[in-house]
Amino acid sequence: MPELPEVETIKRDLEKNIIGHKVIDVWYDWAKTLKPDPETFEKAVVGKKFKDINRRAKLFIFHLDSVPMVVHLKMTGRLLYRDQSDPKDQFTHAIFKLDKGKELRFADLRKFGWLKVLKDEKELENLLSEFGPEPLTEEFTLKVFENIIKKSQLKIKPLLIDQKRIAGVGNIYADESLWCAKIHPETKADKILSDQVAKLYKCIEEVLKEGIKDRGTSVDQYLDLFGRKGSHEQNLKVFRLNGDPCPRCGTIIKKIRVGGRGTHVCPACQRL
Known part of the structure; x- marks a missing residue:
């Protein structure tokens, strides 16, 4: 399972590449990947722009305009930033089709990972409150x-x-x-x-x-x-x-x- 260094590495690259991209469409072939359900997920993110990206523990925290979205890679998940013309990545189960000919792909061999849109900041706050203090932060003394x-x-x-x-x-x-x-x-x-x-x-x-x-x-x-x-x-x-x-x-x-x-x-x- 990707741990703090792996998730932090991806998060830093996302900061440099994904911010400002607009979601044109969402493709998926495994409904359980998109939470709370694919219909709600698509409605929440299509037409929105990636505003920021943060990390807490092993979670990615995105804001698409004002919509909070969290991603957990679990055991074998991957986030991959690709050109739309690039060859398919094995085990891809969800794709954000972006403007400027780009894609953000979610691939997962074991299908335990997920992407979830949240109702509001309160739900995000409740989710993050479940974690303990994190190394390399001021609170971890x-x-x-x-x-x-x-x-x-x-x-x-x-x-x-x-x-x-x-x-x-x-x-x-x-x-x-x-x-x-x-x-x-x-x-x-x-x-x-x-x-x-x-x-x-x-x-x-x-x-x-x-x-x-x-x-x-x-x-x-x-x-x-x-x-x-x-x-x-x-x-x-x-x-x-x-x-x-x-x-x-x-x-x-x-x-x-x-x-x-x-x-x-x-x-x-x-x-x-």
Whole structure:
């Protein structure tokens, strides 16, 4: 699933390319992609212009004139900015046909992603209120992070990827952050020492910044707005590297399951 760095990469490219475009028509072949339903969706967006684009956690937040629209890529979704004459993209299920001969395509292998128009700003506010504080923002201070950690008896890996507690971090960057901080993914959150919490806070922000710098991680289906892979896979330390030596100590990286998720850990650096 695209995480904060991947969604942020696409969002920054959308800012440069989509703002000001007018929606001429909407095509779809999978009705569940457009919410609350295709008829309402089309009526809300056709004839409107993309006014702005923001991001919260893994959500894209668009305004088409005054109409708020949110997009979630879920596991395998892609947003692709194309010329109308470009070849078809595989697994495309919705297309914004734009002015100036352009298209914004939504492709999704597993069909879990969606685009949704909202009634008003109040509905948008309610949706965004479900997320916890987000790394790389002013609200995500060390004190806030410490409070989240110390008040939970969850294992640290499931806590980090719980979007209601911390927004934007998923499987990839949780594993990378925990390796960076030398914390085992099964460690109970409230048992982590204060200096380790501070180290983990710093590691989370560092690995997310590195992911953004590399334009995301393409270990699965992720592509950027132009259909290109990110390069952060080359800089991963443990994620999907089970069987390889740890780049810090040389011990073989193992894959375990924590909270139902495949998790990658160095048994020597990250002792339980």
